[in-house]
Amino acid sequence: MINLTINGEEHELDVPDDMPLLWALRDIVKLTGTKFGCGIAQCGACTVHLDGKATRSCVTPVTKAEGKAITTIEAIADDDVGKRVQEAWLELGVAQCGYCQGGQIMTATALLKENGSPDGAEIRDAMNGNLCRCGTYNRIEAAVARAADMEDKA
């Protein structure tokens, strides 16, 4: 049995040790906001927070997530920074298809929690691992900067 703390709730999962956290979240816990995009940590669609750190859940076996606080896109609004990132995303109309955007928001939130006022180069560096096939990068960059500004004012 694997014991996971997901969005503040305890879950006991009967899954093999090597099951990636991604599939445990999606297929077992039925939290589908965390997306499958590549399975090899190349696209970032599966990004969650482990103890606040942005982590690719598709290459993280469930055993590595035991004892850590797992946060998914479904609960990121409970975090002040996450909430502001979501607001900035909506205000700037970032999303097109939206599939990758949960992962983008998780990476952006982790960045802003570490660095409250990143410059353009720092944003691009932090977000470069998250692919968006619709090509919303300009708006993502603007929205991260906007969320940072909102924090300054808050």
Place this chain on the structure above:
Amino acid sequence: MSSTGKSVLLANVSRRHFMRGLAAGSAFVMAARWGLATASEGSDSAKYGAEGMPGGWVDNPNVFIRIDEDGTVTITNHRAEMGQGIRTSLALVAADELGADWEQVKVEQADADQDKYGNQNTDGSRSMRHWYEPMRRAAAGARLMLEQAAADQWGVPVDEVETRVHEVVHKNSDRSLGFGELAAAARELEVPDRDQLTLKPDSQLRYIGRETGLVNGDLTNRETRPPAVDGQDVVTGKARFGADVQMDNMLYAVVVRPPVLGARVKSVDDSAALKVRGVIKTITLEGTGMPAAFSPLGGVAVVAENTWAAIKGRDALEIEWDLEAAGDNAQYTSGEYREMLEQRAESAGKVVRESGDIEKALKGASKTVTATYYMPHMAQAPMEPPVAIVQFDGNSAEAWAPIQHPRATRQGVAGALGLDLEKVTVHQTLLGGGFGRKSKPDFVIEAARLAREFEGRPVRVQWTREDDIHHAYFHAVSVDRLEAALDSDGKATGWLHRTLSPSIGSLFAEDPKHKADFELGMGFNTMPFNIPAIRLENPEAPAHTRIGWFRAVYNLPHAWAIQSFAAEMAEAAGRDHRDYLLELLGEPRQISPSEFKDGWNYGENPEIYPIDIGRMRAVVERATREANWDNKDRGERRGLGLAMHHSFVSYTAIVMDVEVADDGEVIIHRADIAFDCGKAVNPERVRSQLEGACVMGIGIALHSEVSFSNGAADQDNFDRYLIPRMENAPREVHVHLVDGGDDAPMGGVGEPGLPPVAPALCNAIHAAIGKRVRRLPVGKQLA
């Protein structure tokens, strides 16, 4: 902006089509749809636009608009939402005409039902240009029903009442009734005849055509912007894509498919796979050769209790393939194929358009310019890989999938299960990107074949990224050879263009080896330059894998070659590229597509949609002006590149400001995109489409290639099939919407932004460092 008055919207719509546009599902129409027949063959009279599509259009208010007693207005969206924002934009059109308050509008997604909703095939950048008018009429009909219900209740003539925001008022008294209060009575009324409808004048519209949101860095009309329908769900992880459908008792499958198109399973050893915890069963699936159409590729499925078990089970399979069944596909190696096409491009091929005497022009030239361009295979690679869930209950079936083409999906599932169409329900989920990949329902039909083996249980087939890249419907390889004659003033006197690509026709019939009408019509035959001698040829090119639509399709190689070559000609003539391009275009004028031997014209009426040189010039002039083209001094290893292309009856020009670092890294400082699609219904989403197309086009130029060795794709995943990342995006992107004039008809938006990006970028690379790229992707060529 074009007039949106009654006269335009009600023109040419006969009463008998009130409930539904012509149901045109004949074999001929299918053939014309794929461009395998010309629009004039075998048809009594040509049909254009939405009317020319299978299922036509529908404008019955009861099909699309429902009003509940609590005032909630529910608008049904029948087109695929894949990021273009159609669920928001079409609903805004209806809400605006109806007079609904956006806060009280809900959007529901239609199931696949062409007889009820009209055409649902979401490709060709058609949704808004085909559905704007029917949707306005549907909403105007619903509004009139509400007004009639209010007039009946008050006992006054209907012309004494009018609709304001979410209520109907009596103009001669203070009385008003909300939409919810009128809903029950309005529902009982007859749908009004089309000639009774009056559409709102532009001055009364609140949403349509209004600039909101992010406009080149500034937030516009921030307080009054109608929120996107799915915006909140997307940022909170609640949006339900095909991948997110959850069913009780669901089985999870992944499939190992033949490495080469047409190869078959010779033997399977699944003993290790069946030992993987959670694996239930393996099933060998029947495959397909060519033409593959939408048939699943076959292979071996591993069915399990969860996705991870299925993936691990698949890894443990031992399969021997019969590669001989694949014929010469098993020898397909893309480097050799490119060389073969390049060699063939040196000799004449089938002539598809000719004017003047090209031989004479080339002989008499004071200078000739020759260049050959190559664009490789690419995979659409939507972020959500193909995925589908199908449940078969013996005599009926239900499917859930992210699909662009609901009708073909329903037909495919029905066929796979031996059911009548009416016994199959297809639920269209949100698409995590489409780009043409999800026009082909092979992955849903695959799930249906597996569901047959597990009656009563939903079976989900998940494609991994490796599956998606190995088994795409690939964008065609293209070789384009161009030769131009210039006179002593540098003026173009001759143009010879040979294009060679496998045809999408090879998907549906014996390989035609030549491009179909609709493929040539994508920027090849429709090459607009005003040159006295022109010959366009299309030598043979066979297909050895599945060739399919990729956003903008054959416009990509045609625009890449023609717009790169125009810059090379300008250089040879010692002229400024913009000035030379405008000279090639010539004076503003409108040209019938038939003059260019194009019988397709994106399915639109050539009289309403001529090829408009004035609009081409306008986007070139606007993009170059906004980019400050005349200031060429941008610094060391930095330069400006320009390209223009018209496609999907819209017009796009792009200027890129590009720096090439010493190590070959390409930095795009700024992109200026001028775009004319006629009326922009939701300018905010138009801008976002152009921004996104710009980024995707940068990937096409710099990185993206699927190569083949011995019939199999070489790339597996995003570590080797490279698509653009944030670092590749322009530091700044500016979209300039160009007013095409009062008569400009509505054009496409999703695709026409893409074709000019790669040539603009490569022209900028040339301006920056003098290196001419003729083979895509750029890759390491600049290092």
